[in-house]
Every structure is written in structure tokens, then in C-alpha cells.
Amino acid sequence: MSGQGAAGGNDVRGVRVIRSRTVVLPAADVDTDQIVPARFLTTTSRMGLGRALFADWRYDAAGAPRADFVLNRPEAAGCGILVAGGNFGCGSSREHAAWALLDAGIRAVVSTSIADIFFTNALKNGLVPVRADAATHAWLMVHPGAEVEVDVAGSVLRLPDGREAAFTLDPFARHCLLQGVDELGYLLSRLPDIEAWETARRG
Amino acid sequence: MTALSLFEKIWRAHEVLPETAGAPAVLYVDLHLTHEVTSPQAFAILAERGLPVRRPGRTLATLDHATPTESQQVFGGVPIRIESAARQIAALENNCAAAGVELFGLRDARRGIVHVIGPEQGLTQPGMTIVCGDSHTSTHGAFGTFAFGIGSTEVAHVFATQCLLQRKPKTLAIEIGGRLPAGTSAKDLVLALIGRLGVAGGAGHVIEYRGPAVRALSMEERMTVCNMSIEAGARAGMIAPDETTFAYLRGRPRAPQGEAWERALERWRRLPGDDGCAFDRVLEFDAGTVEPMISYGTNPGMVIPINGKVPAAGDDAFHKALHYMGFEPGEALAGKPIDLVFVGSCTNARLPDLRIAASMLRGRRIAKGLRMLVVPGSQQVKQAAEAEGLHRVFLDAGAEWRESGCSMCVGINGDTAAAGRYVVSTSNRNFEGRQGPGARTLLASPATAAACAIAGRIADPRGFAA
Numbered sequence: 312m313s314g315q316g317a318a319g320g321n322d323v324r325g326v327r328v329i330r331s332r333t334v335v336l337p338a339a340d341v342d343t344d345q346i347v348p349a350r351f352l353t354t355t356s357r358m359g360l361g362r363a364l365f366a367d368w369r370y371d372a373a374g375a376p377r378a379d380f381v382l383n384r385p386e387a388a389g390c391g392i393l394v395a396g397g398n399f400g401c402g403s404s405r406e407h408a409a410w411a412l413l414d415a416g417i418r419a420v421v422s423t424s425i426a427d428i429f430f431t432n433a434l435k436n437g438l439v440p441v442r443a444d445a446a447t448h449a450w451l452m453v454h455p456g457a458e459v460e461v462d463v464a465g466s467v468l469r470l471p472d473g474r475e476a477a478f479t480l481d482p483f484a485r486h487c488l489l490q491g492v493d494e495l496g497y498l499l500s501r502l503p504d505i506e507a508w509e510t511a512r513r514g
Numbered sequence: 515m516t517a518l519s520l521f522e523k524i525w526r527a528h529e530v531l532p533e534t535a536g537a538p539a540v541l542y543v544d545l546h547l548t549h550e551v552t553s554p555q556a557f558a559i560l561a562e563r564g565l566p567v568r569r570p571g572r573t574l575a576t577l578d579h580a581t582p583t584e585s586q587q588v589f590g591g592v593p594i595r596i597e598s599a600a601r602q603i604a605a606l607e608n609n610c611a612a613a614g615v616e617l618f619g620l621r622d623a624r625r626g627i628v629h630v631i632g633p634e635q636g637l638t639q640p641g642m643t644i645v646c647g648d649s650h651t652s653t654h655g656a657f658g659t660f661a662f663g664i665g666s667t668e669v670a671h672v673f674a675t676q677c678l679l680q681r682k683p684k685t686l687a688i689e690i691g692g693r694l695p696a697g698t699s700a701k702d703l704v705l706a707l708i709g710r711l712g713v714a715g716g717a718g719h720v721i722e723y724r725g726p727a728v729r730a731l732s733m734e735e736r737m738t739v740c741n742m743s744i745e746a747g748a749r750a751g752m753i754a755p756d757e758t759t760f761a762y763l764r765g766r767p768r769a770p771q772g773e774a775w776e777r778a779l780e781r782w783r784r785l786p787g788d789d790g791c792a793f794d795r796v797l798e799f800d801a802g803t804v805e806p807m808i809s810y811g812t813n814p815g816m817v818i819p820i821n822g823k824v825p826a827a828g829d830d831a832f833h834k835a836l837h838y839m840g841f842e843p844g845e846a847l848a849g850k851p852i853d854l855v856f857v858g859s860c861t862n863a864r865l866p867d868l869r870i871a872a873s874m875l876r877g878r879r880i881a882k883g884l885r886m887l888v889v890p891g892s893q894q895v896k897q898a899a900e901a902e903g904l905h906r907v908f909l910d911a912g913a914e915w916r917e918s919g920c921s922m923c924v925g926i927n928g929d930t931a932a933a934g935r936y937v938v939s940t941s942n943r944n945f946e947g948r949q950g951p952g953a954r955t956l957l958a959s960p961a962t963a964a965a966c967a968i969a970g971r972i973a974d975p976r977g978f979a980a
């Protein structure tokens with residue numbers, strides 16, 4: 312784990328290909344309360360949340376790192392792709408979960424299923440949420456540290472032996488990731504339509 | 515004409531631009547609710563870009579998540595103990611004042627949990643689209659609205675444009691027949707439903723709860739059901755408006771009045787799904803089979819009837835959850851000692867919830883050594899409860915009676931339990947650490963929570979005649 316990466320949200324530059332070793336979190340239904348415990352939410356910033364990432368799994372009550380937690384192992388250093396069990400990011404809508412992962416250097420999350428709100432929040436910040444097929448996911452789960460490529464343009468996951476696994480990404484989301492298009496900019500460009508709609512509704 | 519569902523009607527009425535293969539729909543937001551915890555970063559995005567809040571009249575702000583519930587910190591002039599929370603509160607006050615957004619401030623008699631005050635004020639109205647930077651926004655679906663939680667970046671989108679980019683979700687109809695048995699409640703119903711669906715069972719879907727058992731629920735009960743839709747992974751939950759809905763809204767401060775009310779009624783009566791409307795999935799459920807439920811694990815799908823046994827076997831996640839909870843596979847939970855009882859949250863802290871808990875505690879005391887926190891969902895609920903003397907019942911029983919807020923539902927404001935403690939809670943999430951690092955949450959109804967408080971153990975509320 313490193314402290315680099317897109318610190319905080321909305322600094323969405325184009326994301327084309329992410330090539331990195333994986334770190335595997337062997338847990339399903341990882342909720343956003345685990346990704347960022349609630350006591351870290353009294354911040355008014357998007358920055359610096361990397362220290363909150365999985366805080367109650369990473370540190371013991373005295374604040375010392377738990378050596379057995381995957382993200383604390385030496386081999387996790389520099390890993391930019393997180394592989395986790397199904398239904399990743401369920402629960403609270405806190406975008407802090409995406410900000411914390413990015414701040415800790417994670418640039419893509421791979422699971423069989425990713426909860427809706429977290430999925431949206433991730434995309435808004437250039438964190439690539441990958442819903443992989445069960446077989447590919449199962450392989451990744453038992454091969455931590457694998458050198459993997461997340462190809463956003465092709466919407467494929469490339470495994471070290473060259474196998475490719477397609478994943479689905481909404482065309483608009485893909486476009487935004489690739490071009491670094493920011494959705495707010497897109498919405499603002501639609502303001503004339505929005506105004507016209509409001510006027511028509513008032514009748 | 516195609517037969518349209520409630521959801522389809524609301525969706526169509528709010529599509530500024532329909533979705534295409536290449537782009538999501540631009541969906542208009544009628545009502546935006548916001549609070550101190552997920553709004554500061556959204557205001558920061560506006561500030562970075564020099565954007566104003568486009569329709570300040572369509573947003574209402576409140577203080578609930580990080581806000582203290584101890585009276586001295588709210589009214590007594592004692593400084594807010596958690597400095598970062600005090601800064602968030604000040605930030606929301608400043609941001610709202612600058613943007614012209616209405617805020618129910620710290621000492622406002624209308625302040626409360628965001629999902630309690632919207633309906634209470636009559637702001638939540640059938641047919642609306644409602645969003646908030648909080649996943650339990652699904653609560654408002656009880657009024658026949660499409661209401662869902664969003665992240666902070668999307669909060670900024672709503673501030674700046676009053677719209678969101680949305681792909682249309684799928685629909686799931688849950689047809690609920692039968693009648694809830696005596697001693698059970700809407701909370702038991704929804705916990706049983708999540709147990710059946712699983713915590714990801716509703717992913718990508720909007721749930722419409724239908725059928726006679728749903729029609730028989732009060733508005734408060736419907737809110738409890740819709741509130742927990744997100745715990746099944748659903749985008750939203752909704753219930754078609756009917757006479758129960760209209761009776762609840764009539765005369766509320768922000769509900770339409772006079773002629774506007776009559777016109778609104780006409781519109782609202784057209785909202786329920788047309789006969790024969792289609793859903794992507796349909797599930798049937800018999801309310802008559804519901805028993806008082808309690809959670810045994812670390813997500814809201816891990817529930818059993820109160821006299822049932824923890825499953826005998828499961829996967830790694832199951833064993834990890836049991837290890838965290840300190841339970842064994844296959845064992846019964848009834849009779850296990852507990853440390854704390856929390857009656858509160860946007861799931862179960864409205865007046866009828868407090869009445870049920872109070873009716874069981876009247877003339878009794880909570881178990882020795884046990885702590886019980888009763889936190890009303892809003893200041894209005896608090897005032898109404900006090901007018902009925904419910905606070906006296908709680909205080910005489912040995913419970914604490916607090917100002918409104920999220921409190922131990924999320925534990926940001928300092929109301930937490932210590933590691934290893936067992937908390938029977940009327941809230942909605944039993945995730946690890948949700949009520950404090952290491953704290954163990956047991957989700958239940960207000961009646962079950964009160965029964966457990968009296969017994970000092972996990973107890974069946976049906977054994978305690980009110």
C-alpha cells in the first residue's frame with residue numbers, strides 16, 4: 312500500500328489501462344462501514360482518508376497494525392488492484408469509501424458483484440469497478456499478487472497467462488473513464504434542456 | 515396503452531432526457547435532503563467550480579448524523595464534545611446560509627433524522643423523486659416516491675443542476691399476503707424478507723411492496739419496511755399511495771393545502787400501478803409466517819426467529835461473523851445476556867415505535883447493569899412523546915431519554931458501545947463496528963428491544979404482555 316494515487320475525488324483524469332499486482336481480500340459482503348468506519352466521517356474533506364481504509368481490520372485497539380491483515384503484508388505494497396468477495400461496497404452511501412481506496416493507491420476493485428451506490432461513487436472518482444465472471448473471479452481469489460491488467464477501453468481483464476475475461480461497463484461510464492470526462496460538466500451542458508423541462512412542467 | 519407500474523410512472527414524469535445506449539437519463543430531482551456528514555465535500559465541489567446551488571428551494575438540510583443527543587450539548591450551552599462534529603455542524607450552517615438552503619438548525623423544534631422529518635413536515639409527497647446523501651433515503655418510498663441514496667459527488671450534481679444521471683433500474687414486486695401475527699411488527703416483516711432475499715437479493719432493482727398485508731400497514735410501518743430495502747441491496751423501495759398515505763399527509767405544514775390539496779389528491783390517485791403492469795421479477799411472501807426476528811450475524815440478512823437457532827453450518831463469512839458475534843453455530847440465542855438496548859434510528863424511532871416500547875416498560879424497570887438509550891427520531895417526535903408522558907415511562911424504567919439524532923445507529927456522534935458488548939438495537943445495520951469498534955449489534959423490533967431491556971437477555975416480546 313502506498314500513499315500515492317488520486318488523492319480525494321473528482322480529480323478524474325483519463326483511465327485507460329491499470330496494470331498491477333492484485334491484493335486479495337477474502338471476504339464477501341464487505342460493507343462501506345468496514346472500508347471506512349463511521350468515526351472517520353466527521354471530516355469535511357475528501358483528502359487523506361487512506362489512513363481510515365479498513366481501519367478496524369488493519370489496526371488493533373491500540374492502533375498497531377495487525378500483521379495478518381492482507382493489506383498490511385509486505386507483498387501488498389504497491390498493489391493497485393483489489394480483489395474481494397461478492398457484493399463489495401454494500402451498505403452506507405458514504406463516498407469516503409471510494410476516496411479512501413484511491414488515497415491508499417487502489418485504482419480498480421474486482422468482485423463478482425459490486426453494490427450499486429458504491430459502484431456509482433467509484434466511477435465518479437475514476438476508481439474502476441470491475442464485475443468479473445465467477446470463474447475469473449475464483450481464479451483471482453486464489454492467486455493473490457497476480458499481475459493483472461484492467462483494460463478499460465476493451466472492457467477486459469487480462470490474466471498473467473494471457474487469458475482475457477470481458478467485463479461489462481456502461482458505455483457512458485467507459486467513455487467518462489477513458490476521456491476523464493466529468494459527469495457534472497456533462498450535466499451542466501444540459502442545463503438548457505433542464506430549464507426548458509422545468510418551464511414545461513410548470514405549464 | 516401499456517400498463518405502467520408506480521415506478522414507471524414516476525420515472526417517466528421525471529425524465530428530462532431519456533436514456534440512450536450511449537448515455538444515462540437525466541432525471542429531475544423534486545426534493546433533495548441533506549445533512550452535515552455527506553454534504554461538506556459536495557459544497558466544496560461547487561466552490562471549486564464557482565457554481566451556485568441552482569434551486570435552493572428544493573433542498574432541505576438538517577443536523578442528525580454527527581449531532582449530539584445529550585441535552586446539555588444541544589441546549590445547555592456545553593460545547594459539542596467531538597470537535598470534528600462541531601466543525602461539520604458549523605460548515606453546514608455556513609454553507610446553507612451562503613447558498614440560501616433552508617436548515618433545521620441545532621435548536622430548531624423541527625430538527626431530526628433526515629428520513630423522519632421529510633414525511634413529518636409533509637415535504638415527502640407521492641410521485642416525487644427524492645434523493646439524499648444517505649442510503650436509507652429509500653424510507654420515503656413509503657409514500658409512493660422514487661427515493662434513493664447518493665454519494666457526495668452526486669449531491670453536488672443535484673445542487674448544481676437539480677438533476678442526476680441515472681440508468682433505469684429493474685423492478686421487483688414483492689406481493690405480501692396474509693396478516694402479521696400478534697406480537698410481530700413491520701420490522702420483523704422486513705427482517706424476515708431480507709433473510710429470504712439476502713443482502714444482495716435486490717441489487718439493481720427497485721422493490722415495490724404490494725398486497726393486502728402492505729395495505730394494512732400504517733405509514734410509520736410502511737416507512738420501516740421501505741427504509742430497509744437498501745439492506746437487501748435494492749436501489750429503492752416503494753409502496754403505492756392510498757387513503758392511509760393521504761390521511762397521514764393531510765394538514766402537515768409542507769403538504770399542499772386547500773385547493774392545491776384537492777388537485778394533488780387527484781394526481782396522487784393516478785399513481786398506483788395499472789392493472790396488469792409488469793415487473794422484472796415477482797416474489798411472494800406470507801406475512802402470516804412472520805415471527806419476532808433477531809439478527810445473529812454481521813449483516814441484516816443473518817436473521818432468525820427469536821426462539822430459533824443460529825444455522826448449524828455456513829461458509830467462511832458465516833463463521834467469521836459468528837466469531838465476531840461470539841456465537842456458536844446451531845445454538846439458540848434466547849436467554850443470552852445483553853449489555854445495552856438502543857431504541858432509535860430512521861427505521862424505528864417514530865411515535866408509534868416509542869409507544870410500543872413504552873407500553874412494555876410501563877411500571878417495569880430495565881434489568882440491573884443494563885443501559886438503555888431511547889433516542890426519538892425527531893424533536894417533534896420527542897415533543898409528542900413527552901406530551902403523552904412516554905419519557906417518564908422510559909426514565910422511570912431506568913432508560914436514558916435523549917434529543918433526536920442518528921445516535922447509536924451509526925455511532926459518529928459519540929453514542930457508541932464498547933468492544934465486545936451486545937446491543938439489541940432497533941436500527942438497520944449490524945455490520946462489524948457499526949455501533950463502535952468491536953460492538954456486537956442484534957437488530958430487532960422496538961417490542962423485542964423493550965422485552966430484552968426488561969429481561970437483560972434476548973427475550974421474546976410475546977412473553978411480556980403490554
Ligand code: SF4
Nearest residue numbers: 650859860920923924
Ligand atoms: S438513523 Fe442511521 S440509517 Fe438513519 S439516517 Fe441516521 S445514520 Fe442513516
